[in-house]
Amino acid sequence: MHKNNNKTHTTNYYSIDVNDLLNQLNSDPQNGLTSSQADTYLQKYGVNELPEVKKGLWRIYLAPIFNFLILILIFSGIALIILGSPGETIITWVIVFINSITAIIQQFRAQKAIESLKKISTLRTIVIRDGKEKEIASKELVPGDIVLVSQGSKIPADARIIYSSELTINEAPLTGESLAVEKKETNLDKEDLPIQRQINMVFMGTYVNTGNAKVVIVKTGERTEIGKISVSLNTMGRIIDEIPLTKKLNHLAYLFGGLILINMSILILYKLFLLNQTVTKAFTDSIIRALNILPINLPLLVTLVLITGVLTMAQSGVIIKNLSAIESLGRISVICSDKTGTLTKNEMTIKKFWLNTQEFDVSGSGYDSEGDILYEEKPYSFTSATFNFFIDSMVLNNNARLVFEDIKIKTDEIKTKAIRRVLGSPTEGALLVLAEKAGFIIYDVKRKYEVKKEYPFESSLKRMTTVCRSNQNDQICYAFSKGAPEVLLELSGHIEIETKRKILDLSLKNTLLKSIEKNAQQGYRTLGIAYRKLNSLKDYSRKNVEQKLTFLGFVSIIDPPRIGVENAVKACQLAGIHVVMITGDHPATAKTIASLLHIFHEGDKIVEGKEIKHMNSQDLNEVSVFARVEPSEKEILVKKNQELDKVVAMTGDGINDSLALKHANCGVAMGITGTDIAKDSADMVISDDNFTSIKKGIEIGRGLFSKIRTIIFFFICIDIMEGFIFLGLEFFPAIELFSSNWQQIYIYGIVHSLPPIALILDTIPNDIMEEPPRNEEEIMNKNMWKLLIVGVVFIGISLLSILLFSLGGLIPLNNWNLDPTLSYLEPFASISTLTSQKARTMFITTLFIAEITLVWTARRPNKSLLKSVQEEFSLVLFFISIITFLIHFIAVTFSLNFNSFINDILDLNLQLNFMFLSFSDWMICLAFASIGIIAIELFKIQYRNKGSFF
DSSP states (O other): OOOTTOOOOOOOGGGSOHHHHHHHTTOOTTTOBOHHHHHHHHHHHOOSOOOOOOOOHIIIIITTTOOHHHHHHHHHHHHHHHTTOGGGGHHHHHHHHHHHHHHHHHHHHHHHHHHHHSOOOOOEEEEEETTEEEEEEGGGOOTTOEEEEETTOBOOSEEEEEEEEEEEEEOHHHHOOSSOEEOOOOOOOOSSOOGGGOTTEEOTTOEEEEEEEEEEEEEOGGGSHHHHHHHHHHHHHTSOOOOHHHHHHHHHHHHHHHHHHHHHHHHHHHHHHTSOOOHHHHHHHHHHHHGGGSOTTHHHHHHHHHHHHHHHHHHTTEEESSTTHHHHHTTOSEEEEEIIIIIBOSOOEEEEEEETTEEEEEOOOTTOOOOOEEETTEEOOOOSHHHHHHHHHHHHSOOOEEEEEEEEEESSSEEEEEEEEEESOHHHHHHHHHHHHTTOOHHHHHHTEEEEEEEEEETTTTEEEEEEEESSOTTOEEEEEEEOHHHHHHHEEEEEETTEEEEOOHHHHHHHHHHHHHHHHTTOEEEEEEEEEOTTOOOOOHHHHSSSEEEEEEEEEEOOBOTTHHHHHHHHHHTTOEEEEEOSSOHHHHHHHHHHTTOSOTTOEEEEGGGGGGOOHHHHHHEEEEESOOHHHHHHHHHHHHHTTOOEEEEEOSGGGHHHHHHSSEEEEESSSOOHHHHHHOSEEETTOOTHHHHHHHHHHHHHHHHHHHHHHHHHHHHHHHHHHHHHHHTOTTOOSOSSHHHHHHHHHTTTTHHHHHHHTOOOOTTGGGSOOOTTOOSSOHHHHHHHHHHHHHHHHHHHHHHHHHHTTSSOOOHHHHOTTTSOOOTTOOHHHHHHHHHHHHHHHHHHHHHHHHHHHHSSTTSOHHHHHHHSOOHHHHHHHHHHHHHHHHHHHTHHHHHIIIIIISOOOOOOOOOOOOHHHHHHHHHHHHHHHHHHHHHHHHHHHHTOOO
16 A cells, blocks of 8 residues: 655654644644544555665566677677568577576576565564554654654664653664654754754664654655665666666677678668679668678677676675676775774674773673673783672673574575674673683673662663672672763772772872773773772662762774774785775764775865865865765765766665665665665675675676677677678678678687687686776776787788688699598589688688787787786697687588588588698698787887886
8 A cells, every 4th residue: 555645845843842743743642543543644645665666577587688789799690680581680680599598597596596585574563552562574664653762673664752761772774874863752842853863753664772662653654764774775776877888888889780780781782783693682682791790799708707707706695686787896096985884893893991000901802701801902801809800890780681593694505603792781791701811701791680670771870880789798798880971980980900999089080081982082982991899888769879979981983894804805905906894873983994905095085074065176086085975975075976977886884885886886785784765775785784795896807808809809809800801701702701691600610719719718817906996997098909900910910811822822822732532522623713712721821820819919918928827828728729729620620420421421512612721721820820919919019118108
């Protein structure tokens, strides 16, 4: 059910008095809506569901297939069928079919993989209706419903707080902020507050971290903050933006299309008016000849290259949704990475603490108990009772629990991985982990005491206290307190150092405050720890308990970087990629994490999100950290980089990342922590949330670009060269280059097919990550076109020369050629026929040698052929090159047996009819084939000497 009047409007519900708001919604805070009201509102506003991103059959499966090259093949095939030559279209339709099926299968597999990552569950919510509490499906919620939420609850819709108790909300999925946000039922007078500052509101898709609340629903479905993002995604889903590879292939296809039309027009006019052929024959022959310059294998081979990349990435647990996205990743020049959950673990961790006048470091990260306490970079063991009290206070004054949870990671197969999560406050979870790293067992610590009373954390007081009785001596009670260090210092009259209580004088207090301020400026959240012995206390009121405290120390907490991210960032920077961190956190916190990851360097700028829309290109290059960023500002940042012709990757896991993920050239979502909206919006999903896969993807993507470029270079070079030779010879009817169409098919089927297949399986260049980013650069840049022209001209000259020299008698017939026991010769053939047969054999042999060698020199254009063979020898390419050559060698050397078997015994009448070549003939072919390769190598040397690269 969905109604049009459930539209977005701009009412600021946070600025309306809560009682006025309830009146507007006709709701009662005690009794809620009536069932009748709920039904009416459900009809009016529709169900509380997000609209799915609309991806039709065309967008998912068909649009990636129909590039311009494929369309040329399809239209030419249709034209030949209409002209009555369906047999000539078989190869065309086979290529189109295989290319289409492989692409569709990959897209289908990607869609199924994404679906397997989604948790299929129906969210339930406790609501008050007709004066009674009841549990209903969240999709049935309507504006005006009174909902009860508590620790662990997922907020089902946007709502205004009526009442709350110690309520904190984890808004990381929506805003990107790693710390839980304190919420309360206060009225806010200001207009146009960002989401992060709307402290009397809770938003759909976020989670209750601590406390509980009664709220009134104000927005459901697509009217929620998340819903607005979904609507934008749907709008974007209708626009099919070409990815860089598609654009570049289409640019090449337009070139080929133009050449084909010119070629075909010339041939049609020539055959109709000079050779007086029929219209049908003229058009049929002209289309077939014109298509000779079209690399019909290219779309299929490019698809296969991309699939090899997909399979390689799958082994690392990366799901490629968009087949060409991995090639786009290889062009990346800017990575805009979300901080929380992507660069960092989204698991609060104590990295250092102050105790006994010393500051100690703590190794390890997240909720894993592996780690040590360090002093001056060496493991340190405590033996004093002061440290025990420090740990006791952390564990007893704590409501969090650490639990293990099995999650599924999709690599080649779905595997289960156990991860540790905190139930409750992430900060309290970090305190428990520190206790474990110090060697304490949480259960044993808690068993030492009996909790008598708890004073929960209050934002106005900035502290929490728990009163405990010792189980070893029931006459002894302690109040364990934690909170803002400056607050606890004001409440403390003493400090304990090495089991001795000392007066906390002003000098020591100021020293502590300076240390606390220093850590805060470095982006750490600091938390003070104190206690009080309550043996003789009669009045256990909070005010009385939380005074005359003994200060123990403080801890410094941060959301730590993921393991391996630092090295991945460095590798990307060495590859010339600008890595940018985006976060909703405070600039100081952002700077600390960015510095740890080497994203931020001295001299870099840190900019807040509100400034992004005013920035110019120079500013963008100087900024490495964007703090306090709202969702819409991430999208603007991606667009601004793209306006500079940069190819942008956006990584993220939250709802707030989805629009930017969609706009990026390559959107990368996290599989474990990522929301469903983020996964749907991305081009690829990292199922194990390992950021280092980005670096791997860039390396693979660059390698794929190198392979695709070599394949395209090879095909353009040989097709243009052969196309012009074949076109030119059409105007010299006396020269019959091919006596059978099967000789031309033989060329296409062997030397045009096997070496490029080897390139698909070729290795990635060793120095691929040392090359600068290619951004929107064409697949064939200016230098590659120059190299290609050299190849076309000199290989073409060598082929025409050996053809004409053989026809002209400069390379004469010899006894080996004319031996009827070696060559397949026509009975009573004339000297002219035999000369043509030898010329044809010499031409095709030279072509085979030249084009096999061309693959080797083109695969590493920035290295000499000799150096590339020495440093990056490819056994697969060598093996397939030898097979390609051996096929032709057998066809020529065993000409008589080969052709007799095919033509006479099998009666296939293929008429390949190659002539046996002597040793000197083979050497002549090798010499002529070397002309073009030597010219290419000399041209490469010239460019290397200039310091230019291809």
